[in-house]
Amino acid sequence: MTLLFVFLVGLFGFSLLSRKVDGSYITAPMLFTGVGLVVAFCLDEPVSADRGIKPFLHIAEIALVLLLFCDASKVDLSLLRKEKSLPLRLLGPGMLATIALGTVVCVLLFPSLSWWEAALVATILAPTDAGLGQVIVNSPKVPERIREALDVEAGLNDGLSVPFLLFFIAIATTLDGENSTSLPVLMGEQIGYGVLIGIAIGSVGGVLLNLADKRGAMDKSHRPLAVVALPIFSYLIAHPVGGSPFIAAYITGLAAQKAFPGIHKGSTTFTDEWGESLSFAVFFLFGIFAASPGTGISWTPLLYGILSLTAIRMIPVYFSLSGTGLPAKEKAFIGWFGPRGLASIVLGLVYLEAEADLPGESIITAIVISTVILSIFLHGLSARPGIRLISTERR
Secondary structure: OHHHHHHHHHHHHHHHOHHHHHOOOOOHHHHHHHHHHHHHHHOOOOOOOOOOHHHHHHHHHHHHHHHHHHHHHOOOHHHHHHOOHHHHHHHHHHHHHHHHHHHHHHHHHOOOOOHHHHHHHHHHOOOOOOOOOHHHHOOOOOOHHHHHHHHHHHHHHHHHHHHHHHHHHHHHHOOOOOOOOOHHHHHHHHHHHHHHHHHHHHHHHHHHHHHHHHOOOOOOOOHHHHHHHHHHHHHHHHHHHOOOHHHHHHHHHHHHHHHOHHHHOOOOHHHHHHHHHHHHHHHHHHHHHHOOOOOOOOHHHHHHHHHHHOHHHHHHHHHHOOOOOOOHHHHHHHHHOOOOOHHHHHHHHHHHHOOOOOOOHHHHHHHHHHHHHHHHHHHHHHHHHHHHHHHHHHO
């Protein structure tokens, strides 16, 4: 009850000053994570990161699902088709190289980890966060194709990471590999089912919304209630059948706006606001867990976090964008603004919920927490200077 009260006070205070905050170097994730860190030091009983995983995981997943759906419903499909090489390069060779390089660096810095445990770390930290990158994605000063590429990448790479994560968990926990599911099967189920569910729910839901809107059967004040149900449907259906709820939610948003082009005009505001509020709760709880005793945060996990945000991300992105005609500064801009936040928190919770009991679990937890904390503050503080730099470059 105390934590809920503190969070609500923080949410109310942020709402009162939201316009001031929006024009500053401080971001909402920074504020709520910071409040969580402070609260953790004031608690009489320490909060451990391995308690209450399921409720925390569900809150984080639903928040991510709602935000992914809203992002997809606002994507300019015509521009996406025109500039499709950028997100495809980031999601294909860029992401695979990031996982590979992250694995190698992790083994070098943490020799006690196995290669499979290191691959788990690299996979958890591979996806970028659309929420932390909203300042960049929403800024008209950033070239449109860069904004769309970063938005689409953040919308899909978390879902694409899930089968890799499950595969590496299976390998790491089953040394002989007899009981592990093959990666192609996991990829097929997670991506294939996720895409099919997203197309079905988004198309049917969009057609029904469009039909009701044209015939005047739907009150506009209640339209957001129908819209918010779509990503929740995709989340509830994808989980039992083995599909990625994140891919399903994103594809649902794309399919819904194709069937109902006006879906983003006020319809997604309610969904976006609830997704944002839930994400604030996740960052608040994450701050509490990050400051709890036994997280194992030290200079080595922090060093890996810095490398994860820079070389491990930026080098693969730079080379994956070769031949696109982008200037070096724009490639560096895309490479740097791949923040780790909600998606990595969700994947970290999925790993903890799996109860793999790996020897290096404490190290893995420390690395993930260190990297996400660094990203929340470093990417938040550098967003506006980065926008000025890229807009100056365009002139």
